[in-house]
Amino acid sequence: MDRKVLVRKKWINFYLETKDAGFVCCKCDVSRPTLRKWYRRFLQHDEAGLIEQSKRPHSSPNQKLNSERNKHFKFT
Numbered sequence: 001m002d003r004k005v006l007v008r009k010k011w012i013n014f015y016l017e018t019k020d021a022g023f024v025c026c027k028c029d030v031s032r033p034t035l036r037k038w039y040r041r042f043l044q045h046d047e048a049g050l051i052e053q054s055k056r057p058h059s060s061p062n063q064k065l066n067s068e069r070n071k072h073f074k075f076t
Contacts, residue, residue, distance in 0.1 A: 008038045008050040015039060 015024045015035065025032050041049030 002051070004052065005047070005050045008042075009047065011035055012039055012042050012050075 011024060011028050011030060014028065015021060018024060021032055021035055024030075025035055028035075038050060043049075
Protein backbone atom coordinates (compact mmCIF):
# COMPACT_ATOMS: atom_id res chain seq x y z
CA MET A 1 0.00 0.00 0.00
CA ASP A 2 1.19 3.51 -0.82
CA ARG A 3 2.76 5.52 2.00
CA LYS A 4 0.32 8.41 1.50
CA VAL A 5 -2.63 6.03 1.81
CA LEU A 6 -1.23 4.67 5.07
CA VAL A 7 -0.84 8.20 6.46
CA ARG A 8 -4.41 9.09 5.49
CA LYS A 9 -5.66 5.86 7.06
CA LYS A 10 -3.83 6.82 10.26
CA TRP A 11 -5.60 10.21 10.29
CA ILE A 12 -8.99 8.57 9.79
CA ASN A 13 -8.42 5.95 12.49
CA PHE A 14 -7.19 8.61 14.90
CA TYR A 15 -10.30 10.68 14.18
CA LEU A 16 -12.60 7.67 14.65
CA GLU A 17 -10.96 6.98 18.03
CA THR A 18 -11.05 10.54 19.35
CA LYS A 19 -14.03 12.09 17.50
CA ASP A 20 -12.11 15.39 17.77
CA ALA A 21 -11.12 16.78 14.37
CA GLY A 22 -9.28 19.76 15.86
CA PHE A 23 -7.12 17.50 18.03
CA VAL A 24 -6.33 15.16 15.11
CA CYS A 25 -5.47 18.06 12.81
CA CYS A 26 -3.18 19.59 15.41
CA LYS A 27 -1.38 16.33 16.22
CA CYS A 28 -1.06 15.18 12.59
CA ASP A 29 -0.29 18.64 11.17
CA VAL A 30 -3.12 18.49 8.63
CA SER A 31 -5.83 21.06 7.87
CA ARG A 32 -9.48 20.45 8.72
CA PRO A 33 -10.61 20.67 5.07
CA THR A 34 -8.02 18.04 4.15
CA LEU A 35 -9.12 15.73 6.96
CA ARG A 36 -12.75 16.26 5.97
CA LYS A 37 -12.02 15.46 2.31
CA TRP A 38 -10.30 12.17 3.11
CA TYR A 39 -12.84 11.22 5.77
CA ARG A 40 -15.72 11.68 3.30
CA ARG A 41 -13.91 9.67 0.65
CA PHE A 42 -13.23 6.94 3.23
CA LEU A 43 -16.92 6.81 4.18
CA GLN A 44 -17.98 6.53 0.53
CA HIS A 45 -15.36 4.10 -0.79
CA ASP A 46 -13.64 2.60 2.27
CA GLU A 47 -9.84 2.26 1.87
CA ALA A 48 -10.08 2.63 -1.91
CA GLY A 49 -11.22 6.21 -1.32
CA LEU A 50 -7.85 7.05 0.25
CA ILE A 51 -6.02 6.56 -3.04
CA GLU A 52 -5.07 9.80 -4.81
CA GLN A 53 -7.41 10.60 -7.70
CA SER A 54 -6.31 12.14 -10.96
CA LYS A 55 -6.77 15.89 -11.24
CA ARG A 56 -6.85 15.65 -15.03
CA PRO A 57 -10.06 17.09 -16.51
CA HIS A 58 -12.49 14.69 -18.19
CA SER A 59 -12.79 17.04 -21.15
CA SER A 60 -11.09 20.17 -22.39
CA PRO A 61 -13.22 22.83 -24.10
CA ASN A 62 -10.13 24.58 -25.52
CA GLN A 63 -8.74 21.38 -26.98
CA LYS A 64 -6.96 21.78 -30.32
CA LEU A 65 -8.43 20.12 -33.36
CA ASN A 66 -6.84 16.82 -34.19
CA SER A 67 -5.35 16.06 -37.60
CA GLU A 68 -8.42 14.08 -38.74
CA ARG A 69 -10.69 17.07 -38.21
CA ASN A 70 -8.16 19.49 -39.76
CA LYS A 71 -8.66 17.76 -43.14
CA HIS A 72 -12.19 19.16 -43.29
CA PHE A 73 -11.15 22.77 -42.73
CA LYS A 74 -9.18 25.01 -45.04
CA PHE A 75 -6.88 27.31 -43.12
CA THR A 76 -5.53 30.33 -44.94
